[in-house]
Amino acid sequence: METNLKPVIAGFIPLLDSAVLVAASELGFAEREGVALKLVRETSWANIRDRIAVGHFDIAHMLAPMPIAASLNLTSLSVPMLAPMLLGLGGNAITVAAGLWKEMAAAGADPGGDPASTGRALGEIITLHHGAGAPPLRFGVVHPFSGHAYELRYWLAATGIDPDKDVEITVLAPQLMADALAAGQLDGYCVGEPWNTAAVAAGTGRIATYKQAIWPDSPEKVLGVTEKWAEANPDTLAALVRAFSAAADWCAVPDNAPQLAELLSRPDLLACDREICLPALTGRMQLGPDLQKHVPDFLAFSGGAKAAPMAVHGKWFYEQMVRWGQTDRTAESARKVEQIFSSAAYRSALGLTDLPSENSIRMFDGKRF
């Protein structure tokens, strides 16, 4: 090992969208930029947050809303953070128990996962269950400050279901979701791949809708760094952004999907069956036992403009935090959020001068942000 490489320690959670970090470390993209990238697998998002806060990790694979929650001091061990690059777009889905899907299908749910249609059908089932005095349906998400929590809540609310009153939402580790669904502890969940495909493959779950349909091309995981580390290591950060951008371009090539699936399934990485990694990487999603659907960019990796964080992304997450009572709206916080999702570091590292001017976000229900 060359000694003049700059050492960087990165925490990650075993999910498909750790692919950019994995490829950068295992396929030489980091080394080419002069960085010795060492990956450390973690078991919970709380550990990721704590270990970056105490300085065990230089950088981390993070849920997009996490740097905001940390900077606004909404969780314990919070430190000011930045999200200088998007590591993955899309990649999540909402899976319901096979039995619940049968009821939803009977109520007219679109088999192809149209969120408006499946949400409306779920609402009808909830009304029926409520009338029969059944306990509320229980859904799992991976973290209170996650795209999963906000996607699920947005989908429910947009189709007329109150996420706080009509259902129960709980938190569970991604790798435990499919088992909890099979055991009847959950009626549905929103999680990243491959943990939706795992339930479909086991015959216990059915994908009802997915992130790409709810909010197209939306950020899922980001590169998380503390403000302090970014300020002290601007050159290393720029080198990492270039390495990750090149790695993301490689991950985005469809012909590389089999090699990427093989790599990610390794026992020291995701430790899962190679086959369940492929659907999300190729966009050929098995929504249920009898329906495969091609969803372009179901999980997208991309260098260039698409992986640039934008203030409007941060704004959307912040709006959801305010909407669901996790924080109050203040001008000071809004200003911080814009800085956290600033594209400045990303643009300067890659020499991008002409990012498309900031588009507004369009959700499946036609609302704009």
Place this chain on the structure above:
Amino acid sequence: MSGALSILVIDDNKIRASIIEQGLHDAGHDQVILVHQMDGLVRQIADINPDVIVIDLENPNRDQLEHMFQVSRAVRRPIAMFVDKADSHSIEAAVDAGVSAYVVDGLKRERVKPILDMAISRFRAFSRLTAELEEARTELADRKTIDRAKGIVMKSKGLSEQEAYDLLRRTAMKQSRKIIDVAQSLVIASGLLED
């Protein structure tokens, strides 16, 4: 706050959990409750009504625990993580050792610090124990491999046990390798030839 503190220890590893429990007992805390499973924990936390919660960092359900603190009506009191957010030394030591502690109701730092320190030292002691056990296991396995290699040399060259061992040792020295490595190669090679 006065009176005895109740301490909830959540750890998948039953041996480690009981080592912590013992330590806390010895330090005069007699209300220590061990939990190995997260199922139904909200209700349990409400029943137990702990002042301090200690959890191991390997537990994938840490996010669930923090979520419960945020939303559960059962645990309404404010939660502080570790003893004091400002005490960065304690926090680092705890994360290093693999443990996290939550103070459920804003107890004074001097009352909780010894509990966290105890958990940290017990976690470290447990890691040392595990490492020593692993070392002892490896040593035992090594000795078995060397014995097998000796047997192979004795049989194929008609040597005594001491002569066989000397030959292995000389070979190792000549090749600047460890005797266990030479023995391993021999056992593997011999296995290949037998088939």
